[in-house]
C-alpha cells in the first residue's frame with residue numbers, strides 16, 4: 001500500500017519531469033557530467049598508480065636488492081685499457097649479510113652468465129642466472145613444468161637447468177623437452193623445469209627475472225664458467241671480474257626492512273673500497289609510489305569535487321528557476337488544499353527521480369570513458385566501487401539538497417502570494 | 423487513509439450558518455502606514471444561500487473572500503466555518519479545511535497548464551489520497567456535469583475561457599464542498615459565456631451549495647439572492 005502510493009507519486013513525478021523535457025535534461029546534464037567525470041578521473045588515477053604499485057610489489061616488498069655496478073670512475077676510463085675491471089658483490093658479502101642481520105631470513109646470491117645455449121639444432125645467446133634454491137622463494141612465479149632448483153642440486157654440483165618461459169620460448173623448448181640435454185657454453189645441462197618469469201618490459205622498474213633465460217646452481221656456475229667475463233663490444237674487448245651481480249636479502253617483517261637496508265649499506269661501505277653496488281629497497285619505492293598516489297588522488301579528488309559542485313550549482317540554478325516558474329502552480333496546489341509538506345514531497349520525489357536517473361547515466365559514462373581509454377590508449381584504468389558510491393552519493397545529495405531548497409522556499413509562501421505570481 | 427469512494431463531507435446540520443464572521447479585521451502594515459483591508463466585518467452567511475459581494479476596487483472584497491476561503495488569515499476577529507472556530511488553526515489544518523470543505527473559483531481560472539482537464543479536476547482528490555480509479559471516475563462525472571466530457575485529455579491552453587472556467591468549477595466541486603467561493607468568476611468572460619457560468623452556479627446553489635461570489639457587475643450580482651456592498655473594508659449595506 002505504501003509502495004503503491006509512492007509508485008503513484010513517482011509516476012506523477014516522472015510525468016511532471018517529462019512535461020518539462022528541456023529543463024529536466026539540463027538539470028540531469030550537470031549530474032551526468034559530474035558523476036561521469038569523477039568516476040572516469042578516479043579510474044585513470046587508480047589505474048596508473050595500481051600499475052606502479054604492482055611493478056614494485058613484484059620485486060617483493062620485504063626484499064632488499066643489491067646490484068653490482070661498475071664504479072663511475074672506471075666507466076669513463078675505457079681508453080686507458082684497463083686489462084680487467086674488478087668490481088661487484090662478493091661471495092663473502094652473502095655470508096656477512098646472512099650472519100650480521102637478525103632480521104634477514106635468507107640471502108640469495110645471483111650471478112649472471114652470458115653463454116650460448118644450444119638445444120638440438122637451435123642456438124641462442126642466453127642470459128643465465130646462477131643462484132640458490134631460495135631464489136624461487138623470493139621471486140615467486142608459477143611453475144609451468146618439472147621442478148625448480150633443489151638444495152641437493154648444489155650439494156651434488158649437478159648440471160641442471162631451469163628454463164624460464166622466456167628462455168624456453170626462444171629455444172623452442174616445450175614440456176616434452178624436460179629431461180633433455182642443453183649445451184651451455186661447452187657444458188651439458190639437464191633441463192629439469194620451466195618456470196614463468198616477468199615478461200612485461202614497459203615498466204619503469206626492472207624485475208630481477210626480466211629477460212633471463214635460465215637458472216643454474218650458483219656453485220656449478222662458478223665452477224664451470226668462473227668469475228671472469230669477456231665482453232666484446234664495438235671492436236674493443238673488456239674483461240670483467242665480478243663474483244656476484246646481485247644479492248637479494250629477504251627481511252622477516254616489513255617494519256624491519258628500512259633499518260636492515262641501512263645496516264647492509266653501512267656494512268658494504270666498510271668492506272667495499274669503491275662504490276660498486278647499488279642498493280634498492282622496493283618498500284621505499286612502494287612508500288614513495290603510495291605517497292605519489294595520495295597526492296595524485298588529492299589533486300584528482302579536488303578536480304572531481306569541483307566538477308560535482310559545478311554540477312550541483314547547475315542543478316540548483318535550474319531548480320531555482322523552475323520553482324520561480326512554478327510558484328503559481330505551487331500556489332494553485334496550496335489553494336486547493338495541498339499541505340506544505342506535500343508540495344515539498346512532490347519536489348523531493350521529482351529531484352530524487354532526476355538525480356537518480358542522472359546519476360545512473362553518469363555511472364554509465366563513468367564506466368564507458370575508462371573502458372575507451374583502456375581499449376584505445378592502452379592505459380590501465382581501475383573503476384573502484386567506492387568511486388561509484390562516492391560520486392553517486394555526493395551528487396545525489398547535492399541534487400536533492402539544491403533541488404529541495406527552492407521548493408521549501410516556495411512552499412513557505414502564503415498561497416495568495418504564490419497565486420499572484422506571474 | 424485513502425478513501426475508496428467519495429462521500430459527502432456534509433453532515434446533516436441544524437440551523438447552523440455556513441459561515442459566521444465576527445469583527446474580522448485584516449491590517450497590512452506598509453512601513454509606517456497601515457492599510458485596513460478589512461475594518462471589522464461581521465456577517466452571517468446562511469447555509470444554502472447565494473451571495474454576491476459588490477463594491478469599488480480596493481474595498482476589500484477579495485480579502486474578505488480569501489479569509490472565508492482560509493487562504494488568508496485575519497489579523498483579528500472570529501470566524502466560524504460550519505460551526506467550527508477556525509481563527510486559531512495552523513497552516514496544515516487550514517489546508518485540510520480548503521481540501522475538504524471549500525471550493526474556490528478564481529477570475530483567472532488558476533488551472534495547471536501542463537496538466538490535462540481530467541488531471542486538473544482530480545487534483546483535490548489526489549491530495550485527499552483518493553485512489554486513482556475512483557478519482558478518475560469522479561472527474562469524468564464532474565466533467566460531464568459542466569459539459570466537458572469530450573475534453574478530458576485537453577490542456578487548458580486548448581480551451582476557451584468559458585471552458586476553462588467550467589474546468590475550474592468542476593475542480594472546485596471535486597471534494598463536494600459545502601461552501602463555494604468565487605472571486606469574479608466571470609471577470610474574464612464575455613456576457614454570453616458569463617450567463618452560462620452563472621446558470622451553472624445557480625444550479626449548484628439549487629442543489630444545496632452555499633455560494634459566495636465577488637463581482638463588479640450588477641447583472642451578474644442579480645443572479646445571487648443576497649447582496650453585500652463593501653466600502654473601505656467595511657460592510658456598507660446588505661440587500662435581499
Ligand SMILES: Nc1ncnc2c1ncn2[C@@H]1O[C@H](COP(=O)(O)OP(=O)(O)OP(=O)(O)O)[C@@H](O)[C@H]1O
Nearest residue numbers: 450457458459477478479480481482483484485486
Ligand atoms: N498583500 C497586501 N499588502 C498590502 N496591501 C494589500 C495587500 N492585499 C491587499 N491589500 C490592500 O487591501 C485593500 C483591499 O484589497 P482587495 O484585493 O481585497 O480589494 P478588492 O475589493 O478585491 O479590489 P478589486 O475589485 O480591485 O479586486 C486594497 O487597498 C489593497 O491595496
Ligand SMILES: [Mg+2]
Nearest residue numbers: 483484485605
Ligand atoms: Mg479583488
